[in-house]
Amino acid sequence: MPPDSTRRSERSRRAIYDAALALVTEVGYPKTTIEGIAARAGVGKQTIYRWWSSKADVLLEAFIDLSAQAAEAADRAEVIGEQAAYEIPDTGDLEADLKLVLRATVDELLDPAFEAPSRALAAEGVVNEEVGREFVGKLLEPQLQLYVKRLRAAQEQGAVRADLDPRIALELFVSPLAQRWLQYTGPITYEYTDKLVEYALYGLAPR
Amino acid sequence: MPPDSTRRSERSRRAIYDAALALVTEVGYPKTTIEGIAARAGVGKQTIYRWWSSKADVLLEAFIDLSAQAAEAADRAEVIGEQAAYEIPDTGDLEADLKLVLRATVDELLDPAFEAPSRALAAEGVVNEEVGREFVGKLLEPQLQLYVKRLRAAQEQGAVRADLDPRIALELFVSPLAQRWLQYTGPITYEYTDKLVEYALYGLAPR
């Protein structure tokens, strides 16, 4: 039978999240062990096995929690443009808006606190379809839907062709950045993401 | 001191490649162990540790070998269009050529014999920069350079703007497919890759 969640220790849960994120950052995902997380968190191993099914599962929840905290903090501070986790700006200039957001994404991808855990989860997701789909569903796809929304607005404004599928269109500038980050296929710079936006909007063929 | 490669057993090398590829396909990368590869190949563990530094290293060489064999076979058969590992066709119609090659790539990505090992290596590469760079340098980048060559030809033909960087341009249609495959962010179909080519060539903005 499942454990009684009303008696669950919030203190342990938080300690486990913190320990998991710290260990992944410090020693890397492969050397992060359940035993290590338990020891660091001052927690019995059984407490981890009681609530999570695997190392990846722990890290996924820890990272979701971290993202939620970060989004909340950004929301409170009402900082626009630095890392708009909740919405993509709409100034009426699609090209400028996309360039701005992609530059912010570049900053986030290179932020060590986010890089280690998200790399670990992405890697696990490549080889473990269940983890992959959960990672995408809970973290990646919601971000991508922000682009869908912005592109739909652009279609109404006439800045993007009305017959295009926004969910595919966004991949033209998001996926190249993602691939460079995931697979080290090239450098990640503002100049690069700016070009991606330009190439995607105006096409490779001459006008 | 390094071992004497002139006395190396070719028989063992091949058996190790075969065992590694088979195990990754059958039980998955995480459950593939050096001990398991050795046992399956009928080989002492030390023989593996003598010539390779890690599980990823073994698999990388095994997969490179597999790819080389496949390319050689395709070359011999002179099959054009099904899986052109050596060159991208140039019929003068860039859109058609790219659609054809991307459709072939879709087939390859869904081929079980290639999928398991290449997923495993990609995953390892995400979290292990050294493996990642080797994977890219030896396997991925050579493939991408075929697109660079084809796009350069298209630029000379006037089918692609002369001021674009072909190495970035190719990412508009290759990376989205790669991301969907790696991260399960969406279905992979011919219709999808066809659209990628169209969107990339003619742009998102109205003409």
Place this chain on the structure above:
DNA sequence: GCTCGACAAGACGACGCGTCTCGCCAAGAA
């Protein structure tokens, strides 16, 4: 005050790690 179940701690057998020590055997030297 009593019960119940999560908790920290850690013992347990299983297993893969990477290193090592054995004979065995084939190729080149004497």
Place this chain on the structure above:
DNA sequence: TTCTTGGCGAGACGCGTCGTCTTGTCGAGC
């Protein structure tokens, strides 16, 4: 031919982590 060399298959070894199980503690609700 005989001798030497070094990779070879096999597997023992100590170590660390796995996931499970046991023990005693503690706090919340009846």
